[in-house]
Amino acid sequence: MNTWLRHHLYAIHIAARRLLGTPFSSLTNIMVIALVLTLPLLASAILVSMEPLARNISVNPAISLFMNDTTTIERTRELAKQLQDEHSQSILTLEVIDKAQALQSLKASESWSDALKVLPQNPLPHSIIITLSDEASPTEMAEQLAQAWSQLPEVDVLQFDSAWIQKLEAILSFIRIVLGLLAAGVALIVITTIFNTVRMQALVQRDEIAVARLVGATESFVRRPFLYFGALTGLTAGLLAVLLSTLTLSVLNQAITLLSSSYGIPFSFTLPPASWLALTIALVMIIAATAARWSVTRHSHF
Known part of the structure; x- marks a missing residue:
């Protein structure tokens, strides 16, 4: 040695x-x-x-689900609870927005208040704003969820901009x-x-x-x-x-x-x-x- x-x-x-x-x-x-x-x-x-x-930046991509005209706020809340239960690992936060509350928020803005006064009825839909968790943040998984949720009968429009990700x-x-x-x-x-x-x-x-x-x-x-x-x-x-x-x-x-x-x-x-x-x-x-x-x-x- x-x-x-x-x-x-x-x-x-x-x-x-x-x-x-x-x-x-x-x-x-x-x-x-x-x-x-x-x-x-x-x-x-x-x-x-x-x-x-x-x-x-990409850990919290948001998916917005806009309901069709026939979907009530009660059904929107039921759908939100269903999605939360089925995809609890993929959803970080979930928020249901009543179209009446959304309209009141817009009317509180001076730039929108005058334009909204001439409308005969509320044009806004009920919506669900879903923020994805870390597990669902990768682009492929997020797009799979967006594709699946867009096929729901209550959903009229789904908004998810994944291009920047x-x-x-x-x-x-x-x-x-x-x-x-x-x-x-x-x-x-x-x-x-x-x-x-x-x-x-x-x-x-x-x-x-x-x-x-x-x-x-x-x-x-x-x-x-x-x-x-x-x-x-x-x-x-x-x-x-x-x-x-x-x-x-x-x-x-x-x-x-x-x-x-x-x-x-x-x-x-x-x-x-x-x-x-x-x-x-x-x-x-x-x-x-x-x-x-x-x-x-x-x-x-x-």
Whole structure:
């Protein structure tokens, strides 16, 4: 166990020395990886920040059921109770509006009072306003409920505008696809950068590697410093990317705060949780270490 630990500490020491021994090359590689990694981090920050806003907007889509002329207020209330009992998991709130009360509310408005005075009778229908719960908020389920309720014999007109929900979900889906493509691009750039860097190091240190093999060094012992070199590069680039993303979001939030406050909706971009960021950095380290192992395996046989 002590030997294993000593070998790994030695490999980490050698990797750190190589990283610091070529500051310009190391800094260039780290900056390239960090800048590219910043893009998916910013995209994920936008996605993470918009999803709660989307849920708050689409969590309570309302469906309005307007009764036909022959449906009385008593029957409207019975229908409302029936829908509440049958779809209790899908309905958040339900409100029955008497057409007489609705007419009085309109007459209280100065802009409508004069126009309503000339009408011989109340043109408004009884209505049921249903606010859907979280379970029924997804577009497909909400549309299924709207389609089913529109077939009720008491219902004359059903109003449910789902186009804006579909557009919002399409935008979020597009961001997820872009995030996936950016992640794939980051992985490709990390592999390419680390592969070429380790290849050059293996060629420069070919004599050192040859002597190490002559005195009995195993292939694992030879490769281990290069693997840690890739992992340390990925770790440093990941931490720098998080810092750059934080600074960028800070600047964006200063601008977006003015815009969101004008609409009365507090909103700001935030990075994903720390556990998600730690997992991202760990994946970058694993990809970098794998690329380093691949490179040193291909270019250290001489």
